[in-house]
Amino acid sequence: MALNAGSSSLKAALFSLDDDQALANCLVDRIGPNGVFTIKLSDGTRYQIENLNLESHVLAMKAVINQLNEIWKDLDLIAIGHRVVHGGDFYSRSVIVSNEVIKNLESLSPFAPLHQPHNLEGIEIAIQLFPDITQVACFDTAFHRNHPWVNDTFALPRAFYDEGIRRYGFHGLSYQYIANELRIHSPYLCEGKVVVAHLGNGASMCAMQNGRSVASTMGFSALDGLPMGTRCGQLDPGVLLYLLDQRGMTAAEITDLLYKKSGLLGLSEISNDMRTLEQSEADSAKEAIDYFIFRCQREVGAMAAALGGIDALVFCGGIGENSRLVRSRICERLGWMGIEIDYTKNQKNSQIISTDLARTTVMVLPTNEEQVILRDTRSLMALRGATA
Numbered sequence: 001m002a003l004n005a006g007s008s009s010l011k012a013a014l015f016s017l018d019d020d021q022a023l024a025n026c027l028v029d030r031i032g033p034n035g036v037f038t039i040k041l042s043d044g045t046r047y048q049i050e051n052l053n054l055e056s057h058v059l060a061m062k063a064v065i066n067q068l069n070e071i072w073k074d075l076d077l078i079a080i081g082h083r084v085v086h087g088g089d090f091y092s093r094s095v096i097v098s099n100e101v102i103k104n105l106e107s108l109s110p111f112a113p114l115h116q117p118h119n120l121e122g123i124e125i126a127i128q129l130f131p132d133i134t135q136v137a138c139f140d141t142a143f144h145r146n147h148p149w150v151n152d153t154f155a156l157p158r159a160f161y162d163e164g165i166r167r168y169g170f171h172g173l174s175y176q177y178i179a180n181e182l183r184i185h186s187p188y189l190c191e192g193k194v195v196v197a198h199l200g201n202g203a204s205m206c207a208m209q210n211g212r213s214v215a216s217t218m219g220f221s222a223l224d225g226l227p228m229g230t231r232c233g234q235l236d237p238g239v240l241l242y243l244l245d246q247r248g249m250t251a252a253e254i255t256d257l258l259y260k261k262s263g264l265l266g267l268s269e270i271s272n273d274m275r276t277l278e279q280s281e282a283d284s285a286k287e288a289i290d291y292f293i294f295r296c297q298r299e300v301g302a303m304a305a306a307l308g309g310i311d312a313l314v315f316c317g318g319i320g321e322n323s324r325l326v327r328s329r330i331c332e333r334l335g336w337m338g339i340e341i342d343y344t345k346n347q348k349n350s351q352i353i354s355t356d357l358a359r360t361t362v363m364v365l366p367t368n369e370e371q372v373i374l375r376d377t378r379s380l381m382a383l384r385g386a387t388a
Helices: 057-071 099-107 116-129 158-162 172-185 237-245 251-260 263-268 274-279 283-307 317-322 324-332 343-347 369-387
Strands: 002-005 010-014 024-029 032-041 046-054 079-084 134-139 193-198 204-209 212-216 312-316 361-364
Touching: 002 116, 002 369, 010 057, 024 057, 032 057, 046 057, 057 116, 079 116, 079 369, 099 116, 116 134, 134 172, 134 369, 172 193, 172 204, 172 212, 172 312, 172 369, 193 283, 193 317, 204 283, 212 283, 237 251, 263 274, 263 283, 274 283, 274 317, 283 324, 312 317, 317 324, 324 343, 324 361
Parallel strands: 002 079, 079 134, 193 312, 312 361
Antiparallel strands: 002 010, 010 024, 024 032, 032 046, 193 204, 204 212
């Protein structure tokens, strides 16, 4: 099972030991007194149960397991791979969970206060329910842990860097999946200079060379870089000082503002969903999209500069994979980088949407973080079995 425990949701994908296709994808949304549980099976069957009283992640996890046991009477769970947002400087790859691992991850909770505690709660619940099976932690930061120092630090006194205040980068499981796909299907591109745009409710970009992360738009936290559904993206630190000093806002109020009330939602005052904004006639919706496009164009340039060139631009994530408008508008002003898209291919959501003569390849590749969790969990299970 691949498990992703969020602040108010729990996602789980169930796999057999020797098949990459998920047997079931489960989502418990709005954990609380009005929870919604959805399960989709590989044969297309879909169930949804609403208004569930699931006031904790424990109850949500038990609901998932109970439903899976109803479908597969002989269900034998042998391992769980967990998505963990922050691995800090401790981990550059996935690891089998131990008491030491949990202690290290707990020390990183102040670095990702809205994500890490919930990820850890998912691990603790899984250990509680399945104490004898392998638990694996897979990190969103691990893919970025080999950045050059200049892409890893802030211009603060060095003591802060030593304390862990540095650029970590996130969405690493998504970027690892894209790197693997390029290595299999387009090895010549994988060896080159690639900018990957993971655009969704959370959005970032990654500069990759030879399938390895060189730079990321996200830094110390998942707030940095591109504007997102409800997160602000890059922000002058002076704004925070002003809000603290002149507006008297508390840290909790600023956290709520930056994580939950900004981004597309804050700019449009309509929605955090790009689909809704594209359908809206409101000026504020158009302006929110304009800002998102502009920042994406700017960050593509920044990532290309970090690489010293660009051979391919890859779109993934909910917006990147589905919004033809966003892709075409981002590419409109990037002709100087050799980027030129074929609008017919773009409308068809083709895998390659650049023109045949374009110097830079533009691709659309659906990402699959659960597949990365699955592969890493299998590998560590095999390693544990070989050394047992």
